[in-house]
Amino acid sequence: MNVSVVLFTCDLRLHDHPPLRAALDGARQVVPLFVRDRAVTAAGFDAPNRRAFLADCLRDLDAGLRERGGRLVVRSGDVVAEVCRVAAETDADEVHLAADVSAFAHRRERRLRRALEAEGRRLHVHDTVTWAVTPGTVTPSSSDHFAVFTPYFRHWSRQRLRDPLAPPRAVRVPDAVGSGRLPTREEVPERSPGLAAGGEREGRRRLAAWLRSGLAGYADGQDDLAGDATSRLSPHLHFGTLSPVELVHRARRAGGPGAEAFVRQLAWRDFHRQVLAARPEAASADYRTKHDRWRSEDTAxxxxxxxxxxxxxxxxxxxxxxxxxxxxxxxxxxxxxxxxxxxxxxxxxxxxxxxxxxxxxxxxxxxxxxxxxxxxxxxxxxxxxxxxxxxxxxxxxxxxxxxxxxxxxxxxxxxxxxxxxxxxxxxxxxxxxxxxxxxxxxxxxxxxxxxxxxxx
Ligand SMILES: Cc1cc2nc3c(=O)[nH]c(=O)nc-3n(C[C@H](O)[C@H](O)[C@H](O)COP(=O)(O)OP(=O)(O)OC[C@H]3O[C@@H](n4cnc5c(N)ncnc54)[C@H](O)[C@@H]3O)c2cc1C
Known part of the structure; x- marks a missing residue:
């Protein structure tokens, strides 16, 4: 096998990246690909603040790959069409992708699998990239997901997590594959003036500082509004510049009540994912108790x-x-x-x-x-x-x-x-x-x- 494509989505990092590791193990050359999917824009999901943060992440991912002899390939358009085009240009046998929970992500995965298989290529979808415990692996006896956090957390805590992976030493990208321009945060109008910086390096810097001097006080300070004593790692978890598996391991290693409270919050993140994975319609429909008497935006x-x-x-x-x-x-x-x-x-x-x-x-x-x-x-x-x-x-x-x-x-x-x-x-x-x-x-x-x- 010669070439594999890694489609990055909300996993914009080199540390602890199972799809990248699998691609590098199985192919001589790898295309690290990010597609600016026009469906995300059409759905109104690429709000200015996330677009600006994403620009930082893509630039940093590209820089990290270049240090290892590679580069990031960026395309725009329909994600399935673009992946198929890149796979055809490089004659890639396989495409690697991180699993995700939304209806949008499930649809993307299905369409991608169908289109690639029609061309004789394979799609590999990897778990435990964007969460610590995969949705559906812990369930109550009577349902396909937990609707209550406390029992979920008990089961979640007993799961054995895989070991985090080291970042690759070298990434060889086929010369011929062309890339669009990397975006910059400066070109995004209407972003918030106090917006945090993105990128894996920034995420790791914040994580190190947090483990060193924030985590120990988290249990006591977590609700103190003025103290601002939470990790502020949420955008890095959303864009995947940090790995949830690595975070749980490192917090547990640090130990203490702060670490326990922090790991519990990371479990909340997985909890909501397993709900949405089982009930994708809950993104817009009432999940349990239906209410139809709300005041609407017009009346209020x-x-x-x-x-x-x-x-x-x-x-x-x-x-x-x-x-x-x-x-x-x-x-x-x-x-x-x-x-x-x-x-x-x-x-x-x-x-x-x-x-x-x-x-x-x-x-x-x-x-x-x-x-x-x-x-x-x-x-x-x-x-x-x-x-x-x-x-x-x-x-x-x-x-x-x-x-x-x-x-x-x-x-x-x-x-x-x-x-x-x-x-x-x-x-x-x-x-x-x-x-x-x-x-x-x-x-x-x-x-x-x-x-x-x-x-x-
Ligand atoms: C109405 C509402 C909307 C929210 N919208 C989002 C959102 O769009 N994106 C988002 O990441 N979080 C959301 N949260 C959860 C939570 O408020 C943020 O994750 C947290 O404030 C981020 O700050 P932090 O990284 O400093 O968190 P920390 O306190 O340091 O916690 C560490 C991590 O645990 C996870 N976490 C913490 N609390 C929760 C929670 N209640 N539910 C799920 N995960 C949690 C986050 O990934 C967070 O980064 C929302 C909460 C509420 C009440």
Missing amino acids: HADVEAWRAGRTGYPVIDAAMRQLRHEGWMHNRARLLTASFLAKTLYVDWRVGARHFLDLLVDGDLANNQMNWQWVAGTGTDSRPNRVLNPVVQGRRYDPDGTYVRRWVPELRGVPGPAVHEPWKLGRERAVLDYPEPVVGLADGLARFREARARA
């Missing part, structure tokens, strides 16, 4: 706009929504609060919020985003679907001094301490603040939610 237009703009009059919600716009990223606790506020306090269809998150999040990920939104909205896997998070109580608990709010809401910078969470109580001082009144009273929001749920 002003409220939705206030939420998106960070002008709801609830400081912790507004701080979080402004952080999202500025960085393309948000702390998990802030995601819980803003999602609960939209879906429960404003009683707006969770899909409206999930779409906005996907438009801005650099880690915007179908499984994690849609299934977390459903969890918060009470249509998903939360065992307490009727809980409503109070933004004042939560603000005081997770931003006790108000530092997070003052960081993102300049109108409130002059308000000291926790009083910043309730600007309507400020008396005369309130009148001079250019800050909105609450879009809804919390008691009114709660009453609307309870009434709608009682009638559902």
Whole structure:
């Protein structure tokens, strides 16, 4: 066997990459290929922040391959047509690809297999590239997936993970195969000004720093909004510049309560993947409890706009929504609060919020985003679907001094301490603040939610 193609998708790395290793073991030459798939654009999934981060990742992958004597081949168009074209140009026998869970990924895999086999070539799909434990390998006796996290996590924790693979020493790419131009982040308009840098090297640098000085404090600091004490590795996991298998191994090796809490969060990532793999329609349809009384974007237009703009009059919600716009990223606790506020306090269809998150999040990920939104909205896997998070109580608990709010809401910078969470109580001082009144009273929001749920 002479040539194999490796189709990179959301696995943009050289460390611990089973498809690349298999291709190098089986062929003299390998084509590392990335296709800018026009179907992703047509589906509105290549939001500016992810496009900019992706540009960093592709450039870094290309640089890593060049250090090993190779290069990245980039094409644009229909992914199946482009892979077949490259395979034909290089007379490749095999194509290697990482498995993925969405309906889109399943369709891509089926189409690719059919088209390649029609030309006498083989498609190899590799597990444990984009997750640690493969969806469907741990199941309850009565179903094809777990709908509750705790028992899933018990089974997940007992799985033996494969050892991480070293990056290749050399990659030989056929000379004749042409490539399109690599994109740059600078050419992406409307990206967030505070967007993090992408690429495997950057991911590994962040990971090393995290293991050295973040992980130990994670169990205690994970919910501290101002402390910003989470790993911020989510975009690297989304684009696969870091391997989930390697992360679990390295965290476990570090040990301690911080590592345990961190590995648990990585298991949440796999949990949502096994739900979406079994129920791909849950990306847009209510997963467990159906609700059809949501306020739509049209009926709740002003409220939705206030939420998106960070002008709801609830400081912790507004701080979080402004952080999202500025960085393309948000702390998990802030995601819980803003999602609960939209879906429960404003009683707006969770899909409206999930779409906005996907438009801005650099880690915007179908499984994690849609299934977390459903969890918060009470249509998903939360065992307490009727809980409503109070933004004042939560603000005081997770931003006790108000530092997070003052960081993102300049109108409130002059308000000291926790009083910043309730600007309507400020008396005369309130009148001079250019800050909105609450879009809804919390008691009114709660009453609307309870009434709608009682009638559902
Ligand atoms: C409404 C809502 C929407 C979300 N949308 C996304 C999304 O589009 N993409 C995304 O990656 N995460 C999403 N999350 C999950 C979580 O908020 C982020 O993964 C986390 O905030 C990323 O920051 P971090 O890397 O510092 O996380 P850390 O706390 O350092 O956790 C490490 C990793 O574990 C995984 N993880 C952590 N929490 C969760 C969780 N609740 N569910 C699944 N995986 C988790 C992530 O891959 C994360 O990078 C969402 C959560 C909510 C409530």
